[in-house]
Amino acid sequence: MSYTASTETVDHLVALVHEARPDWDSNVVRVVLLSHRDQVDGTDLAVAALRAARDASLHTPKVIGWRGKHWDGLDTQPIDARAWTWCAICMKPEPRCVMERFGDDDHEHEPMARPMRVRR
Numbered sequence: 662m663s664y665t666a667s668t669e670t671v672d673h674l675v676a677l678v679h680e681a682r683p684d685w686d687s688n689v690v691r692v693v694l695l696s697h698r699d700q701v702d703g704t705d706l707a708v709a710a711l712r713a714a715r716d717a718s719l720h721t722p723k724v725i726g727w728r729g730k731h732w733d734g735l736d737t738q739p740i741d742a743r744a745w746t747w748c749a750i751c752m753k754p755e756p757r758c759v760m761e762r763f764g765d766d767d768h769e770h771e772p773m774a775r776p777m778r779v780r781r
Contacts (some may be wrong), residue, residue, distance in 0.1 A: 663737070666703030671695055674707050678722070681714035685722040689760065696759040696770075697726045701737040708735060723760050746772040 712731035748758040
């Protein structure tokens with residue numbers, strides 16, 4: 662059975678990940694989890710996040726949303742990069758838009774409309 666993790670569940674998971682990896686920025690962990698909660702089963706997301714947090718060779722929480730050994734054996738996987746939408750505001754693919762916000766850049770990912778094809 663597949664379910665989408667609620668915002669409250671994500672916040673609890675952020676706290677657990679932070680306990681395992683206090684060196685990881687909790688805000689980045691939260692953004693990564695929120696950006697992937699609609700793509701994968703919530704239980705799989707929790708398992709992958711905690712596995713990633715336990716792996717000392719992983720140096721950024723961004724890896725939670727990347728395919729890797731922390732996803733091995735789980736029923737769902739993060740989506741392939743080819744399926745990402747581009748942001749109409751910053752012109753970055755969705756994962757970069759969500760994870761690479763700096764300074765006062767707090768915009769929400771705004772999927773770019775697909776251009777209409779004009780038939781001639």
